[in-house]
Amino acid sequence: MKPLLSVRDLRTTFRTADGVARAADGVSFDLFPAETLGLVGESGCGKTVTALSILRLIEGPAGEIGAESVVEYDGRNLLQLPESELRAVRGAEIAMIFQEPGASLNPVLSVGTQITETLLAHRVMTRATARQRAVELLELVGLADAARRMNDYPHQLSGGMQQRVMIAIALSCEPRILIADEPTTALDVTIQAQILELLAHLKHQLGMAMILITHDLGVVAGLADRVAVMYAGQVVEEAPVRQLFAAPQHPYTEALLNAAPRLDRPADRLAAIPGAVPPATAWPEGCRFHPRCAYGWERCTTPPPHLEATPGHRARCWLVEQPSRRRA
């Protein structure tokens, strides 16, 4: 099957006071039709920058996407498209929702207006039709009393409702890909459950592909079909979701799974990862996780490429070739 979206060797840098930050440093992954890819990592790993780069939402002059980077969609490289063509893709074919719904919604426009404006920007229809479609969308995302909500302003809605509106706007043009950047992180646990359930439901109903960006392994386990784990600007492991959790190949994935407090596996002591994420202006030489890795050895000073452990499951780690060294 041909991938719907193909990111190859994405490099995004930012000029900062401390030097050049290589936020995304050779990121590659594929997204297949109707699948949900979880992009997992902690802060500073480059996952949000990757998402923004896909839609070329990186602000120059400080931010720059490398010329060799490729984001292939529908046979075209999105990074090379003229702005007018890209605008047709953004919102209509590839839509994005963000972490803080309150900040992403225009506070002075009513909810209904924001949806209809998006529709009218990308589709030819009368305003009346657009309004009707907007009400349908609000119902689709589970907003009670949709017709009345059309005239509400964002500040009148709770966080959960705002996120639903964001999703409605994102879905309004029936995109083939939805990029969701930490869509539930800012929400309470019970509301998070609602939104995750909604996303799962919509996934099935609309046959949409989704890139779900999160730091929460529980969220990924519940929604994703495949997972890509990011660390220090690179994808360090990629696998179908069950395999990732059952048999993680990269020590970082393993460490992340052990460090999280879990309801199903209470522990006396959490296995913390020593040290801290290095700054993007100074990635370590060789394997970037090597300074914090429980298994590291001399070979790790050579940066490992992606090595395939089992079909569809690859990791950037020499342990894939030398599994005997996998002893704590």
Add this chain to the structure above:
Amino acid sequence: MPLTVQRLLVQRRAQAGLLLIALLVAGALLAPIVSPYDPIAQLDLEQRQLLAPSPAHPFGTDLLSRDLLSRVLFGARISLAIAFLSVTVSIVVGTLVGLVAGFAGGALDTLAMRAVDTALAIPRIFLLLVILGLWGAVGVPVLIVILGLTNWFDTSRLVRAEVLSLKQREFVLATRALGVGPTRTLFGHILPNVAAPITVSAALGIGQIVLVEAGLSFLGIGVRKPTPSWGLMIAESQDLMVSAWWTVAFPGLAIVITVIAFSLLGDALQAALDPRTR
């Protein structure tokens, strides 16, 4: 905070402003050494009246055959000294009032702010005219104090607003939890964080005061003759604007350059300190 200094110096307007200020301050400080003549000496009422700019007198001479360059340089001393010192007075008073009003809140705050509002309702020039007009001839020190005490109101409002927002920050709550007393919290924690708007206020204020002082001296109630003040120099030469343009142009230029220099600096400071661009 070296980072802020870096952010400041990177901007062209900061560089330009600082350069101009450096030149002005150098001129003012070195005036006794550098100026070719005594600023109040009438050199030769017959031969050297109203001479156009020439190598002997780069800025020309005025009606009383005094060398204009020397007068402008010494004028810099006077104008800048008045500006720096009176702004210092107003910053100190304004900050204290703002700090206490903002931190204490309640009746004290209301009282202070209503007083400030009232004072702000009176146009400043008018206020100064009344005070200086009634007082009569004042020496430069008294002038400095009067200017300082009539100029602190905006600063106090700025500082108070900043204090109000800082009071909500968790680190202030933390100091309370740790048992740190209000005085120490106010001066040790809140004041250092208020430095930003104060610095901007000060820089812009200096430019403003130079203008105000020039205006007052022009009107005859500021610096008195024969002390050279740029405003005074312009006043004395009003009628000569066309026939002897240099007598008005050079002091006027000096004022303009000073105001621009400090405005540039103030602007650049504001940009450098803006937390949003961090």
Add this chain to the structure above:
Amino acid sequence: MTHGHALAEVRALVKEYHVGGGLFRPRAALRAVDGVSLAVARGETLGLVGESGSGKTTIGRCILRLAEPTSGEVRFDGEDVLALPPARLRALRRRMQIVFQDPYGSLNPRMRVGAAVREPVEVHRLEPKGSAAARVRALFAEVGLDPTYVDRFPHELSGGQRQRVAIARALSVEPDFLVLDEPVSALDVSVQAQVLNLLADLKRRRELTYLFIAHDLAVVRYLADRVAVIYLGTLMEVASSTALYAAPLHPYTVSLLSAVPVPDPDRRRARIVLSGDAPSLRRPPSGCLFHPRCPHPQKSDRCRAEAPPLREVRPGRWVACHYAEDPLPVPPA
């Protein structure tokens, strides 16, 4: 689990905020905390769990008297905290401290971190002039920070490091009791683990008592001996940690537990997903605060009419539900 008499205690605590109102409208009273009674025994960690708007942070601040309760009692080691004169209160502040959620906001951005930790030592005159610096360095080492960091500013440190500084600062006055207000919520998972381990170690070593406020049930379980669940300013359930997680009795607790995403793809269990949002505190529901969203099959008119009191249905298990004897089952895996 250690037992002891209550070190920190609140009784019938009420905290109202007045909002809105204008020329013609009276100000509305919001009850952020509505009659909460809790005791933290010496040596235990009490977890206080709730979502945003539940009042949990307010309770923590009221205990330290950083917020003035509208009514109710606050006691620390038997003393009535609300009746203390300022001097006594200041002395008492040494014994109870707080660590906030936001590691950046809780430190003065213009103060070096070493100075921030030294200040309380100086203010309370805990060390003679010369040795304060040594004490600060020892504290840094104790919380796992390189002592050479004392001259750094907060912005030069990572989130986890700043939080360690905040902990060191709280410990500098040698408290007995720490209110931990979402201390790890703003940190990455790997750093969370480090700080949680540190908090567990410190508790053992210094024999501390903790009130651990959080919204994350998995995190609370790791440290807490007992857990109290709060919703819209009222306690819903209080029980020992083991009992609560094994067999929750209140429908809200059950929903909360089932809502937490578990990092196991094979356990995509049927979740209880609550409908709607938490009601606004301005217009709290009548009767049981949770009734509009409650999934309990026996929910009845009684729930709408009568607010259930927090009662001890079994020894050590307190629940505010009319049907606690017949609890909602936790959805199976």
